[in-house]
Amino acid sequence: MAYETVQVHKLTGGCGAEVLGVDLNAMSNRQWDEVQRAFVEHGVVFFRDQKLTPEQHIAFARRWGPIDVNRFFKAAPGHPEIAEVRKEPEQKTNIGGGWHTDHSYDPEPAMGSILLAREVPEEGGDTLFANICTAPSRRFRPACGTPWRVYARSTVRHTSSARVE
DSSP states (O other), X not given: OOOSSSEEEEOOSSSOEEEESOOTTSOOHHHHHHHHHHHHHHSOEEOOSOOOOHXXXXXXXXXXXXXXXXXXXXXXXXXXXXXXEEEOTTOOSOTTSSSBOTTTTSSSOOSOOOOOEEEOOSSOOEEEEEEGGGOSSXXXXXXXXXXXXXXXXXXXXXXXXXXXX
């Protein structure tokens, strides 16, 4: 089915799509439906050049469902729902230490994570995503069809400080 109110560009064969033509602060219900469909179809969605205040970030997250607050990162000042993930140039290991699913320590892991990059290096700082439903071995795909089963790996080669909320 075609998208009518947003543009969706598939990024890789495994997972991920860029959603264009939408302002996350002013989405119509039709656009919201199409953003959700893009997430289900592609597992990961990216929105470029969005300007979100902490309040708008929280409002966008709440559209997806209840916020599962991260208990391992410091909260953003005045916004306990936002975990500030800060990585300094001297830190060479990705946060999480390898491939992982955010909130996998919870009895019921979060549906997903919303990352908002505030400051990124000129190069590096990539977060990689993998779809376990395309893994060659069945033992790695126990819950395919569940949208939150997407694993991420971050690698950073810093030229400046990076901060992600």
